[in-house]
Amino acid sequence: MIRVAIFFFCLMISSGVSFASGQVSPKEKAALVDLYNSTNGEDWNASWDLAAPINSWKGVEIKDGHVVGITLFMNNLSGVLPESIGDLKYLSNLNLAFNQIAGVLPEDIVKLDKLKVFRLEMNRIKGAIPTGVDNLKELEVFSMFNNFLSGSIPENFGKLKNLRELNLSSNNIKGEIPKSIGNLSNLQALGLFENKLEGQIPAEIGNLVQLKELVLSNNQLGGEIPKEFGQLASLEILQLQNNQFNSLNVLHNMNTKQFLVFDTDDNTLNPRFNDIQFERTRMADTKFEDENENE
Incomplete structure (x- = not known):
């Protein structure tokens, strides 16, 4: 019994050390590494040391062992967003504004159902807004002004009852x-x-x-x-x-x-x-x- 108790005590301690050192699940870490590689991380203004603990990576916020925020505003990201970004299912804040990201939005980005803030303004993203955008039930800010988006404004934006800011200008x-859009009773800013x-x-x-x-x-x-x-x-x-x-x-x-x-x-x-x-x-x-x- 004593050995079993010691084992579980050590397990708890090791788990605490893991969280303290900024570790996340292998799947979430792989998604971050994909983001780094797909957007030419070596050329970022402030790059990541992939051998260092994740909580030391610029702009990455971790809570309870999960990635909840990525803020890489004006950090010289280029390339495209990887499809695996949809694996960051605890993400609530994504701010990649004022960079040079191109390509289209990954289809799996609509899997980020805990996302509250989505900022990709001043990039070079093309294509249509994913039709599944209404999966982002918690969304409060959706800002993609000054890109190359085409297509139409999805009708189901009207289902995002928490939305306070919608900016699709330029x-x-x-x-x-x-x-x-008239269903968005909390909307404070609409930029088209x-x-x-x-x-x-x-x-x-x-x-x-x-x-x-x-x-x-x-x-x-x-x-x-x-x-x-x-x-x-x-x-x-x-x-x-x-x-x-x-x-x-x-x-x-x-x-x-x-x-x-x-x-x-x-x-x-x-x-x-x-x-x-x-x-x-x-x-x-x-x-x-x-x-x-x-x-």
């Missing part, structure tokens, strides 16, 4: 804005600037009572502005310029004093540009700024 996205969107703005946008930023400029949107815009009492930033609207009459009935930014093609509406951080709101000002970020 891509090649076509089609109409899905009515289902500089795409090839067409059709009318859905009236359901008026359901987004928490929306603070709405950036739809530089598209091919038409028709009239929905009267439901009058319900957007929290809106502070509204940009609609460079579209094909038949009428902006609805905007004349809105209280423009509520806005920090108010930009349309109707000069009689007195555009407003208060002292704010434009790099976060006016995507036109950020386009291709990543060209020299990593010099």
Whole structure:
């Protein structure tokens, strides 16, 4: 009995040492190594020592023996994302913004059902957004502005009830804005600037009572502005310029004093540009700024 007790005590101690030294399962470690190899890890600004404990690798967050965060913002990643990234099933934060990642999004990325923050803005990713994006039930931020995305905005984005920020600006996205976007009751920022969107703005946008930023400029949107815009009492930033609207009459009935930014093609509406951080709101000002970020 004493020997058995000692054995289990030693097992517990060794397990504790394993977690303390930043170890994770072989499958999760293999996925991290794949990410390193697929994005030319040797050329990163801050590379990983693959022989060192994983908790010493820049930008990797570990909790209870699992990878829960990867933050490699502006770190000179290139190449493509590996399919095995879907094996990091405990991942809640993925921030690979301001790099040079190309290719398409891996299909298995929609297996990351614990993901809350997904940031891949200012890269060179092409192709369509995976249709299974609604599997990411916990998602709060989905930001991929300034890539080369094509296809349409998936209708099932409307199922992501926790989404607070959706930014697809500066891509090649076509089609109409899905009515289902109006189901995102927690949405605070919607950026669809500089795409090839067409059709009318859905009236359901008026359901987004928490929306603070709405950036739809530089598209091919038409028709009239929905009267439901009058319900957007929290809106502070509204940009609609460079579209094909038949009428902006609805905007004349809105209280423009509520806005920090108010930009349309109707000069009689007195555009407003208060002292704010434009790099976060006016995507036109950020386009291709990543060209020299990593010099």
